[in-house]
Amino acid sequence: MPTRLLCEEGHDITVFYANSNIAPQAEYEKRLVELQRYGADQGFEVVEGAYDPAAWEREVAPIGEAIKDFSPALGSKHVGDDAPEPQTVAELLDDERRRERCRACYRMRLEEAAAYAAENGFEGLATTLAVSPYQFTDVIREETERAAANAGIAAHFEDYRPYYDEATRISRELGMYRQNYCGCRFSVAEGEATRAFIKEQRKAAKAARAAEHEAEEAARKQNAADKQAYAEERAKRRAILKQLRNDS
Numbered sequence: 104m105p106t107r108l109l110c111e112e113g114h115d116i117t118v119f120y121a122n123s124n125i126a127p128q129a130e131y132e133k134r135l136v137e138l139q140r141y142g143a144d145q146g147f148e149v150v151e152g153a154y155d156p157a158a159w160e161r162e163v164a165p166i167g168e169a170i171k172d173f174s175p176a177l178g179s180k181h182v183g184d185d186a187p188e189p190q191t192v193a194e195l196l197d198d199e200r201r202r203e204r205c206r207a208c209y210r211m212r213l214e215e216a217a218a219y220a221a222e223n224g225f226e227g228l229a230t231t232l233a234v235s236p237y238q239f240t241d242v243i244r245e246e247t248e249r250a251a252a253n254a255g256i257a258a259h260f261e262d263y264r265p266y267y268d269e270a271t272r273i274s275r276e277l278g279m280y281r282q283n284y285c286g287c288r289f290s291v292a293e294g295e296a297t298r299a300f301i302k303e304q305r306k307a308a309k310a311a312r313a314a315e316h317e318a319e320e321a322a323r324k325q326n327a328a329d330k331q332a333y334a335e336e337r338a339k340r341r342a343i344l345k346q347l348r349n350d351s
């Protein structure tokens with residue numbers, strides 16, 4: 104969706120695939136092939152960055168290792184953390200410690216993309232990360248602007264989250280591969296936790312709807328019974344009056 108919108112705005116785009124975060128390698132390649140297929144179809148070039156998961160493990164993973172036992176998305180909380188139970192997926196994933204890990208991840212990949220852009224004569228840097236409601240959009244903006252400024256090019260940031268549902272629909276219609284986790288090994292468990300959370304929410308919403316329906320049905324039956332009782336009472340009175348009239 105971001106690529107289509109950028110093209111519609113008149114930008115001549117190239118997509119730089121900077122994803123040393125993705126594990127395992129087979130998943131990295133699967134997503135790359137899908138992107139290349141889509142790029143060929145839509146008429147934009149795809150450039151692959153260096154796949155260097157060792158660098159990601161060195162620069163980002165230590166933050167993930169330090170926080171992985173304290174993620175609300177994984178059902179655990181930091182000792183002394185009295186934050187309320189998450190009510191939405193955004194709340195489930197909006198954890199300060201996870202934010203640190205993702206910031207380091209965005210930084211590494213955006214710096215790589217910005218360096219490539221500057222070296223190859225591109226004017227600006229944008230990112231498709233900004234379409235996902237499961238990412239830290241404010242952090243993505245900061246890191247896009249930071250990487251672009253350091254490379255001496257313009258940052259083109261747009262919050263594409265309002266287009267997420269449409270992007271999801273289009274990718275389904277096109278039969279595209281749809282990943283079920285963000286990319287890194289930590290996000291595999293977070294993806295599972297998110298799906299379980301959504302399932303529970305749907306179950307709770309269904310139960311609430313059923314209870315509401317049951318209450319409405321009980322009220323309807325009670326109303327019908329009241330009307331019936333009232334009608335019987337009136338019929339009884341009419342019969343007594345009639346009887347009295349006949350007797351007099």
Ligand code: SF4
Binds near residue numbers: 209
């Ligand atoms: S969840 Fe996504 S953005 Fe965050 S560290 Fe993992 S791969 Fe990077």
